[in-house]
Amino acid sequence: MIEEIRQFITNQAIAFGAKPEAEFHKPYIERNNTGQEALKDNGAYFGFIHPDEDVSGPFHDFSLTIFPNDQGKPWLVCLGIGSSGFKNDYELATYPGLRRLFSQLVDHKGFCKSDFSDIETSLPKTISGHRDLQHIKNTVKTYTKVLPVCQIVDNPESEVGKQTIAAFVAGYAKLRDWPSNSSHRKSLSAALSPFLQMKEAIDETEEIINLLTERKYIVLQGPPGTGKTRSAKEVAEKMKAIVFFTQFHAETSFSDFIYGIRPDLGNNELSYIESLGIFTQALKYALEHGKEKVVLVIDEINRANLSNVLGPIFYLFEHKMDSSNVEIEITPGFKVKVLPDNFHVIATMNTADRSLAVVDFALRRRFAWYSLKPKAINIKQFFKDDFARIEDIFNWYASSNELSLQPGQGYFIADSENEMKNRIRYEVFPLIQEYLQEGLMKNSKEEFNNYFSTRIGQSLFE
Template identity: 45%
Template structure:
């Protein structure tokens, strides 16, 4: 194989040129080679790659580089190459901020490759445990019965001095042309994106096509609805969680179309009496002396009413010898209330696999249950951006299935427009700067669905999105993205965030 390594280099260089690695005959990188033409494979192993513009052509170097490590096995089937993002031997000089950005890791996570190692912390240059596990993993790409090692000796010799500083890596067979082009193309496109190489529309198009970044793919709503219907059918109790504008309540209503539905929205003052059962005082006049008379009446909450309806459906179905109709309870903003106080002892009944037991819970007078009706389904929604609200304890989390709804591009309904460019610009800021937790704060696609005129988009951004972003910044979220947000609103509404 080693005698033909030029073919891999030619493919590599072709991709580098297509994604903007050179502009006006000026290279935006320094090329490094440790290969010896006509001299045999180096005992230490061969590799080639790119280091940052301004570094020396030999010796130690700084920052992040893109490297292809080569192998030289006696039989072609045993050859493996590795393409990797590698930390320079002289440490970080200009790339520390890039390495520390969550978006840099996400860039490689979104390459759509199954057999890939991605270090959890790109600023960690000490540990190699994760990379060691990757090298020793069961090989799904190259079945063991072909007699090949996952990491052949000649390849291991090439990268063994760099195991601590390999940030991202993936294997490919150099004799599989399609696989070679796929792996090299994706890594080079990601590196070009990280380095901001593309300088024209065509280069950006090539980068996007090579990365095939799934975060911007439209989600098939009908398929998602069906997926959630199946989840609700099996698990019975489901929470739809996500950032504002991701369509949680809308999705809950879509799932339950044509069904018997009870709806409630929790808030900070919601009580057990509101949701389940309570006693309410009423004042009436006595007929004879017309004096005020205090009486009490029982009030069945939405939860009790949904249980009664579900049991009624069961009884009717039993008489007709058929399956009972399902009854749905939608609880909007479930984490706005103090759930321990609201649920009380019925908390025990939220168990999707519960069978009849000896434990009976008195839900209210004349209604005691050892399990909830099998045909009762509960769908709750939770806004992950509302950090001022109470959390959900682990015991309740175990009883519900959790489905995260993420912001995504959509096809708007007739008469409406989805402002995709403005949405993607906002999405790019969050993917670059947001931590995993902060990613849950991204404004959803609903903010970018407007009637067919640009004025409405400007109003949405000015009076809804910008105040939300300013609140995030005031709470200490996404601080590093502050300048990017300022530039975003200058571009889209020509207004300063701070005056």
């Protein structure tokens, strides 16, 4: 069985772009220590190591390592690190995308370290002492500090077992950059797709409606181009609600949003008239039309000074406040204790605007938060290859916080190739350039530069 799985792994590697028959620049060195003595829980393993390493002895850097047995018991499939530590792969170990990828290949019988560059911390006892690994416990103990990812495979010959092994080979192929054509990339994607956390095809509009019904006040947050404002309007339309719309900016004030007075420009003498802000207009409408649903859409809610804009009405947004002894004055002579049940608020927030990323914790407590992420869409005008390339760079290099910077699908909609090139040149390119200038996505600069140079003949560094 061991030889069959070794051949299976070699075939998978070839499908993903490795060329083991090459005389020079081989993609890997294969190690095979599966003799009878080694199989007696004495360090038996096989797999691939860095192509610059020797065929025997201690080695460095990431490896695809499998701990087998010939007793019909579970195997352990791992992304390992040579006992000599890092020589070429340390920077690779720090890429968030590497951990992000392999963390999706393990289940409850697996483990993924939080830091792949850590070769000092041992495996947790839930793995090293797992009852399914007692037959290789000494072997696992020997390598316990250099196994950032491992997965117990109950039966490597089963369909599920081979699927898991193929996914680990695909992950190793990706980190070694084996794929060189569309066939390789297609095979690699097919091996990974059963494990990647692809969100089921959900109706986001329905999810938002359900959340809005439960919580009444929500914020749609996400990078530019993810359709936050469009989604807010679509939700209101599906709810058959009356929509009141406003967009916040740095100068938005209480008098704009709630209530103020303004000069009466139609009067020859200086006089003032009251001005009802959009919030007050929407609230009065909701109170006067109790059977109608009202949605107030606040676009770019984090662009204003919210304490100044909301003032005392902030109190009214308390979740599930059925009654109150406190009356809040909205306008002279108009006070309310609670907001009516038919009154809802949908706000939007751009998470890529770093200067405005921090929001008052009191606001966070009063609103529910729904994240809209970049996603491929199935329309003729959508340039999926450009979207996929940008997404791949973000997935590999972006930290958790930097993922919120990825341009949304709206950037990749165009009626022609020429229009798409212009969108990349005048919209996507300046956006990425600004990120890099701010010190964001630093490790991805050469990937982005290669993409833009190839796609539009423009370098980030000219």
